[in-house]
Amino acid sequence: MNYHIGVVEDDTNIQNIVSAYLKKEGFTITVSDSAEEAWQVWETGPPDMWILDIMLPGMDGYDFCKKIREESDVPIIIISAKDEEIDKILGIELGGDDYLTKPFSPRELVARVKRLFKRSNPVIQNTEQEKEKIKIDNLLIRKNDRRLFWIGQEIEVTSKEYDMLLLFAENVNRAFSREELLIKIWGDDYFGSDRAVDDLVKRIRKKLDDIQLETVWGYGYRLRSEEE
Template sequence: MNHIVGLVEDDPNIRDIVEGYLLKEGFQVKALDTAEKAWEVFAQEPPDLWVLDLMLPGMDGYEFCKRVRQSSEVPIIIISAKDDEVDKILGLELGGDDYLTKPFSPRELVARVKRHLKRWEVMQPDQMNVQEDIIRAGSLLLNETERSAYFNNQEVEVTTKEFEMLRILAEQENRAFSREELLVKVWGDDYFGSDRAVDDLVKRLRKKMKELPLETVWGHGYRLRSSRES
């Protein structure tokens, strides 16, 4: 799938350079010099991701970002010469997903574009309906083919055993697994170590995903509580 990237930048040199890098990576690009033109594109054929400058003539990037967020969660990467922390916070609070300060590396921008599009694609409901390798449990999403994990829409780096633990618990939400059972399922029935390995693994997962409803069943083991329960 050739993703479409909307590039809104009034500096022709920066616009041409970024467009060239994106085209080289196989993206389709709608390069625009004003937010007004970008808004027309958004209304007619919205791109899959926006690369947005803040300081624009007429409607600025803040206002454009705010308008887009009223009806869409499409990724927005902000690029700006404004490097004050308050500007970054405002841009992110208005709905930006990422923020790059000028001057920046075009290669880094392309890498971030790829990462955000990957996350966006995985999180789409229509994708989940057709991909049998997607497991979802509340705010936790696992992609078995990529062996990747997402929590609260953010990718989380997990080890092979951490992924296996999450998969086992997510496939049967609310079921209490004993430590011995998890030890066999994750490490294999030929593992002769202590079941403390299970506790250590759970501890690491809780540290990486602080709001994950991974509960201790005292005297038994662990369960992943369903977010549908009150």
């Protein structure tokens, strides 16, 4: 999703730096010099997030934040030269989701923007979590914590067993030669026998009863699935 971020900041240098870093990450940016100008942006093409300075000409950032909160829960990151605890507390109490003190690292701002979008959008968060799972018939692999389940039961596997099963699951129904498997699982600097592949497959079959890990005679192995 191409998120739209509104930046409310009257310092041209900060405007340019923040815009450049965020645009590089694929965000659409609208810059406003004042809260009054930003409110017009809100009414015509509301952003998905605000990055808001506190010290602004006219309406200050606190009042703008409060005004936005009366209409929306859109994420707001407050940036300010005020580093007193009371200022941070006030910013959060008025509806800010995060508070960054000037001077700040643009990379840190980008990281906070991404984290806030992820936290405020459970649909995206769930989608990303689903991408970390691979389900092939009775086999479930959770990539983020390298856990493996067979028919709903977690199975303890070695690092090499996990790596081979992940390779097969990500390339279901594709046949791999023994030489390919040696390189992909053991590395191209491995000088042992390809019998290591056969032994590893044998151990996997023993742990995962009835897994469709087929022998391709005279070539290698593949993980079969009729669902693919």
